[in-house]
Amino acid sequence: MRTLWQHCHAATMVGGRYSIIEDAAIVTSAGLIEWIGPRTELQPVEADREVDMGGAWVTPGLIDCHTHAVFGGNRSGEFEQRLQGVSYAEIAAQGGGIASTVRATRAASEDELFASARQRVQALMRDGVTTIEVKSGYGLDLANERKMLRVARRLADELPLTVRATCLAAHALPPEYGGRADDYISHICDEMLPALADEGLVHAVDAFCEHLAFSPAQVERVFIKARELGLPVKLHAEQLSSQGGASLAARYQALSADHLEFMTEDDARAMAAAGTVAVLLPGAFYFLRETQLPPLDTLRRHGVKVALASDLNPGTSPVLSLRLMLNMGCTLFRMTPEEALAGVTVHAAAALGLSASHGVLEAGKLADFVAWQIDRPADLAYWLGGELPKRVVRKGHEISN
Numbered sequence: 001m002r003t004l005w006q007h008c009h010a011a012t013m014v015g016g017r018y019s020i021i022e023d024a025a026i027v028t029s030a031g032l033i034e035w036i037g038p039r040t041e042l043q044p045v046e047a048d049r050e051v052d053m054g055g056a057w058v059t060p061g062l063i064d065c066h067t068h069a070v071f072g073g074n075r076s077g078e079f080e081q082r083l084q085g086v087s088y089a090e091i092a093a094q095g096g097g098i099a100s101t102v103r104a105t106r107a108a109s110e111d112e113l114f115a116s117a118r119q120r121v122q123a124l125m126r127d128g129v130t131t132i133e134v135k136s137g138y139g140l141d142l143a144n145e146r147k148m149l150r151v152a153r154r155l156a157d158e159l160p161l162t163v164r165a166t167c168l169a170a171h172a173l174p175p176e177y178g179g180r181a182d183d184y185i186s187h188i189c190d191e192m193l194p195a196l197a198d199e200g201l202v203h204a205v206d207a208f209c210e211h212l213a214f215s216p217a218q219v220e221r222v223f224i225k226a227r228e229l230g231l232p233v234k235l236h237a238e239q240l241s242s243q244g245g246a247s248l249a250a251r252y253q254a255l256s257a258d259h260l261e262f263m264t265e266d267d268a269r270a271m272a273a274a275g276t277v278a279v280l281l282p283g284a285f286y287f288l289r290e291t292q293l294p295p296l297d298t299l300r301r302h303g304v305k306v307a308l309a310s311d312l313n314p315g316t317s318p319v320l321s322l323r324l325m326l327n328m329g330c331t332l333f334r335m336t337p338e339e340a341l342a343g344v345t346v347h348a349a350a351a352l353g354l355s356a357s358h359g360v361l362e363a364g365k366l367a368d369f370v371a372w373q374i375d376r377p378a379d380l381a382y383w384l385g386g387e388l389p390k391r392v393v394r395k396g397h398e399i400s401n
C-alpha cells in the first residue's frame, strides 16, 4: 500500500545532522520510504492513503543499540541496600549482583523471560523506539544463553520491532567456573559460540572487558572466534578503568565500544580509524553515581561517531526510557540535542551494522519514523521523561503501543 504523509517537518538525520526538511512530504510503500522531500517538489503520486500529520516533527524511529532487556528476577532490593550503606562488595558476598540475576534467569522459563522482557521493551517502544539490540549474558551456559537469545528472536517475531541479538556470554564468570576464567573462555569459544551461531541466534558478539570481568587477552580469544564465525563484535570497554579494551575492539573493526568513561586519546584515535562507534550509556553513569565523564571532546576531535543507549539492565541501568537518555546525554555528558538525536538514530544504526536500512529518513530506507507533536527537535532531549504525544510508524504502518 502506498501512503502519502504530509503537513510535517522532517529531521532526517542524514549525515548525523538534523538535515531538516521544512514542510515535508513522505511517500511510503512496501515498508520502505519511496520518496521524501519538500512538499512543493512532490511529483503527482497515486496514493492509497493520505495522512495529514498536523504540523508534527518527524524523526527516524529511535534505535536503542545497547540493552540487556532479557533477564529474570529483580534487583531493586540491592538498590535499597546500597542506599542504606551496604557496599557492592558486601552485596556480592551475599550472592547479589550479576550472580543473582544469573540464578533468576537460569530458573526462569523461556515464556517467563519473554513475558517480563516484552513489558520492558514495550515501555521503550511507547517512547518512540522501533529498533532495539538485546544481549544475552545472564545465562552463562549454552542452554541458558540459547534460551535468552530465543527470547530476543521471539520479541522480533511478536512485536513491530527490529531486534538485533548479541551474544554476551563473556559477561561474567558463572559459578561452575569459579577461579577458572580461561576455561570458561574456552567453553565460550569451543562450544557456545559455534552452536549459537549455527542456530542463527546471533547477530554480533560482545564481552565485558574490565578488571572485575575479563582481560583484554581473554576478550581477544572471543573476538578471534567471532571473526572465524563471520560475526561482528562490540565491547563493554573502559567503564570502570582503562583496560585498552576500546583499542582492542578497534583492532577487530568492532561495530562499537560501549561505556568508555575511562577511554584514552589513543583509544579514540584507533576507534576513528576503524569506524568503531562510541556508545555512551548515561543511565549506568548516573545510577552508579560515576564521576569520570566519557571524553566527549576527544571523541568529537577525532570524528568518532557517538551513539546513546539505555543499557537497560537490572543492576546498573534500570532504564525504561531512551528519550531520558537524550536528556542525560546532554545534561550529564554535555552533548548537543542534535548530537543526542543522532546518537539514537543514525549513529545507533551504525553501532548495530544497520546503516544500509535504518537510522535516517531517505528514499530506500525502512519506513520507520515517529511524528512528534513538539515545537522543535531539541524538545526530545529537553523534556525529562513523560510521554510526548506522537504517532509511531513501523515499515509504513502506524502502530499503537
Ligand code: DI6
Pocket: 097, 098, 101, 171, 208, 236, 239, 284, 313, 314, 315, 316
Ligand atoms: N556493565 C554493567 O554495568 C552491567 N554489565 C556490564 O557489563 C552490569 C549488569 C548487572 O549488574 O546486572
Ligand code: FE
Pocket: 066, 068, 236, 311, 313
Ligand atoms: Fe551493558
